[in-house]
Amino acid sequence: MKNDFIAGYAKITEDALKKYMPEGDAAQKKLYDAMNYSIFAGGKRLRPMIMMMTAKMLGKPVDTVLPFACAMEMIHTYSLIHDDLPAMDNDDLRRGKPTNHKVFGEATAILAGDALLTKAFEIAAKYGTEYADSDKVVKAISILAEAAGSEGMVGGQVIDIFAEVEDLEQLKNMHALKTGAIIRASGVIGAVLSGADSEQINAIDSYCYNLGIAFQIQDDILDVLGSEESLGKPIGSDAENNKSTYVTLCGIDEAEKLQKEYIKKAKESLEIFENTEELSLLCDMLVNRKA
Numbered sequence: 583m584k585n586d587f588i589a590g591y592a593k594i595t596e597d598a599l600k601k602y603m604p605e606g607d608a609a610q611k612k613l614y615d616a617m618n619y620s621i622f623a624g625g626k627r628l629r630p631m632i633m634m635m636t637a638k639m640l641g642k643p644v645d646t647v648l649p650f651a652c653a654m655e656m657i658h659t660y661s662l663i664h665d666d667l668p669a670m671d672n673d674d675l676r677r678g679k680p681t682n683h684k685v686f687g688e689a690t691a692i693l694a695g696d697a698l699l700t701k702a703f704e705i706a707a708k709y710g711t712e713y714a715d716s717d718k719v720v721k722a723i724s725i726l727a728e729a730a731g732s733e734g735m736v737g738g739q740v741i742d743i744f745a746e747v748e749d750l751e752q753l754k755n756m757h758a759l760k761t762g763a764i765i766r767a768s769g770v771i772g773a774v775l776s777g778a779d780s781e782q783i784n785a786i787d788s789y790c791y792n793l794g795i796a797f798q799i800q801d802d803i804l805d806v807l808g809s810e811e812s813l814g815k816p817i818g819s820d821a822e823n824n825k826s827t828y829v830t831l832c833g834i835d836e837a838e839k840l841q842k843e844y845i846k847k848a849k850e851s852l853e854i855f856e857n858t859e860e861l862s863l864l865c866d867m868l869v870n871r872k873a
Contacts (some may be wrong), residue, residue, distance in 0.1 A: 587860060588626075590631065591635070595631070595655060596622070598648050598649075598652050599621060599656075604617070612686065613693055616695045619686070620662065621655070622817045623676065624678075625677060625797075626691045628654060629652035630654060631864070632768040632793075633772035634799040635772075636773055637772045637775065637776045639711070639855055640776040642777075648713065649713065650706050650722055650772075653703065654764060656699070656702040659698055660694075660696070661735055661739075663692075664681045667688060667691060670743070672790050686713065695848065703727070706769045710723070718774055718775050718777070724766050728767075729766065734767070735761075738762075738763065741759065747825075750828070751760060752813040758791070759853070764786055765790050769786040773786045780782045782854065788848075788851040789849075792844045799828045799840060799841040802830075803834065803841075804872070805829070806829050806834065827842065843864045849862055
């Protein structure tokens, strides 16, 4: 059951991305090759999954959110391309493959990230109204933009690069922006497009906030206890770069305990809903993952 529904959502996302991703003419071929290289390099498709699961829980077909689910995955992929650049994390591997700039060069990698970011908003605006009311689409685009920008993911990356993170509260705040903002936006956009009321939107937001922190804690644990083969990237990079993590600040045992608390809070946020099995199982899957 668990693997089946995860694979099902991933396939829906892959098929839709193939529809929306550009092919173009020969003049832009290198750019499009770079965009497609990263968008189809694998990955969990977590954010589209959360968006579609939310819609389904609220009684809507997944098509209701599919353009936005693809847009979110494009934004996530752009962020990975840019994060891997020498000016950022300077990583050579992503999902077991050479990073984008290693294959296509830094200039093309930057442009591929830029193109994915802007393509995301094109897809959301152009196709979102095929499945949802225009007022809901406008609100969802606003949520998407805020989560991806200086008040969200980009702002968190700035903190990660330039700030001295010395305690758990600072670390939580950083990841709430860097990784958590677009995870929260995935659930909230799914709820908004599905016609949820304010109580339901707040509950989904709480679920995603707590899930996002638990997800990051697992990332930090895997950077110590995982394997390069399963992760598809080098382990121990956080320690090598002297980065503060949940593990460096409180140790493996305490990090695992903290993770369980956030998963409990995430599941409790779903108590106002029916048909929560998939989102609840997603919590278990993410904290037990090895990659």
